[in-house]
Amino acid sequence: MKKIIICDAILDIGVELIRKASDIELIEASKVPKDELLTMLADVDVAVTRSSTDVDAKFLDAAKNLKAVVRAGVGVDNVDIEYASKKGVIIMNVPTANTIAAVELTMAHLLCSARSLVNSHKQLKEDRIWDREKWYGVELMGKTLGVIGFGHIGSRVAIRAKSFGMNILVYDPYIPASKVLDLDMSYIHNLDDLLKESDFITIHTPKTKETNGMVSYDEIAKMKDGVRLINCARGGLYSEDALCDGLKSGKIAWLGIDVFSKEPATNHPLLNFENISVTAHLGANTVESQTNIAIQACEQALNAAREISYPNALNLPIKTEDLPNFALPYVELVSKLSFLCSQIEDKDVIKAIRLEAEGEISKYAKSMLSFAAVGALKRILGDSINYVNVDFVSKDKDISLECEVLPSSGYNNKLTVKILTEHSGFSISGTVFSENEQRIIDINGFKTDFKPKGKMIFIKNKDIPGVIADISTILAKHNINIADFRLGRDGTGFALAVILIDEKVDNALLDKINKLDSCVFAKYAELL
Incomplete structure (x- = not known):
């Protein structure tokens, strides 16, 4: 029986899905101290975590049977994805469950930054002072909002801000400009231009080596005097030391912030400033969002434990849900071709696994190569090889993974897997007719036609x-x-x-x- 462990607190509506599964053993460990948690991981198949549990080397080494981790939320700052990949552990997150919650909190901070809402509220409610003259704000109408990062959340913030009459500038070098232009917004190729022209700036990028501290002293110096900044994405995207300087000098008129580099941030120097609205990482904290996160995370954990699917996997070679329909049968086909090839070419040490692709499927050739490599090595390595660790294992075993796109030989789409050994080689080709009629059409240069089954x-x-x-x-x-x-x-x-x-x-x-x-x-x- 497969085992799923719940490491951090999520709503019971999700956990109940696992409790009811007759083929799954559930370990509820959200209240267990983290050092004790490590002793409970040895034979666990899937772990569900949140930000309170570090999925680091200690965690992954302790979980000797672990196949997958579901991060119940978007951010994976606390997950060592590279080490997990080396261990063959699939890392999944739940990227869209809290989208609307994060968007609406960003809008709350945006509006608060324009009207100093938290300060005027505090003065009246706590100090009982009626002072209308002190709290002159600015209107969003006609102002320019710079949006850094135009994914699920950034794009929705931009759409809502545009409905307030704001002019929208977008910087995101990883999307086509048409995605922005089609919404009657401006696509900016250079971050400096966005910084110089924006009255308000909100950031919505993942936290990576590239984006950590991407807005620091130099970037703030290029902004308008009196700029208003929002960060409801990930802590550290704005340099916090630089934010303190900007608030102190008046360069930054207001900061709306929900996330910090180190949390909890109860003694952070930013809390000393009056011109700041701050929340304790509440981006996902709505009833609807937490319900969605709990249900989706537990459904993903069940699917992973049953080896059905790995939705939103962050370290698989390709997300099969992102493939066009015509390409899906080729994922299964290329795995079969390579596994079959390895059974025939079974007497010598594999030196290279080569994939040749023809037709439209060649657009996905590099990803298909990973599936081919797993199929070829599965006969030798069994369950210890998977789509996550195949690159690492191949390098360790000095097996070259090669890919080539060839001109069409008469088929709309065709894949050929070649296994090369020290003294010989063998190849098998296949295609898909109609919607899912998989066929093997060539074996080592001999024409044939039969179902791979x-x-x-x-x-x-x-x-x-x-x-x-x-x-x-x-x-x-x-x-x-x-x-x-x-x-x-x-x-x-x-x-x-x-x-x-x-x-x-x-x-x-x-x-x-x-x-x-x-x-x-x-x-x-x-x-x-």
Whole structure:
């Protein structure tokens, strides 16, 4: 029975989905001290975490059977994705469940920055002072909002701000300009231009080496005097020391902030400033958001434990949900081609796995190579190889992974997997007809056509009379029923037979076929 551990608190509506699963053992450890948690991970298959649990080397080394981690939320700052990949652990997050909550909190800070709402509220409610003259604000109408990062959240903030009559400038070098221009907003190629022209600036990027501290002293110096800054994304995107200087000098008129580099931030120097609205990392804290996060995280954990799917995986070679429909069958096909190839080319050390792609599918060739490599190495390494660690394992074993796009040879789409060893090599090609009619169409240069499924014998033989009769006689004597018989010829005196059979065959039967004078080799292989 697979085991799922809940490391941090999430709403019970999600946990209940796992409790009800008859095939899953649930470990509820959200209230367990973190040092004690490490002792509970040894035989866990999937872990569900939030920001309170560091998925670091200690965690991953302790979880010796771990297959996947679901980060119940967007940010993965507390997850060592590179080390997880080396360990073969799939990391997933829940990127859209709290989108609207984060968008609306950003808008709350944006409005507060324009009207000093928290200060005027405090003066009246706590100090009981009625002072209208002190709290002159500014209107959003006609002002320019600079949006850094135009993903799920940044784009929605921009749309809402535009409805207030704001002019929108967008800086995001990783999206096409048309995504912005189609919304009647301005796409800015240079961050400096956005900094210089914006009255308000909000940031919505992930936290990476590139974005950590991306707005610091130099960037703030380029901004308008009296600029208003918002950060409801990730702590540290704005340099916090530089923010303090900007607030102190008056360069920054207001800061709206929900996230800090180190949390909890109860003694942070930014809290000493009056012209700041601050919340305690509440971006996802709505009933709707937490409900969505809990349900989606637990559904993902169940799917991962059952090895059904890995939605929102951050370290898989490709998200299959992002592939066009025509490409989906090729993911399965290329895995079958490579696994089949490895069963035939099974006597020598693999030195290279090569994928050749033709047609529209070649756009996804590099990602398909990862699936091919897993299929090729699975016979040798079993469950220890997967789509996450295949690159690392291949390098460790000095196996080259190669990919090439070729001109069409007559098929709309075609994939060829080649396994090269120290002394030889073998290749198998396949395509997909109609919507999901997978076919193997070439084996080591011999044309053929059969479905990649079932039990089969591959026989290369001299192209002489009597071969089929000899093989059929041997199979009949061992009560092996032939389901299909495909024969390809190469025009140089050899033929390749693919015999689909109903039962497995043993080495003794293969030895008899291999001893035929006409036989070059006979191999048994199987595809589910």
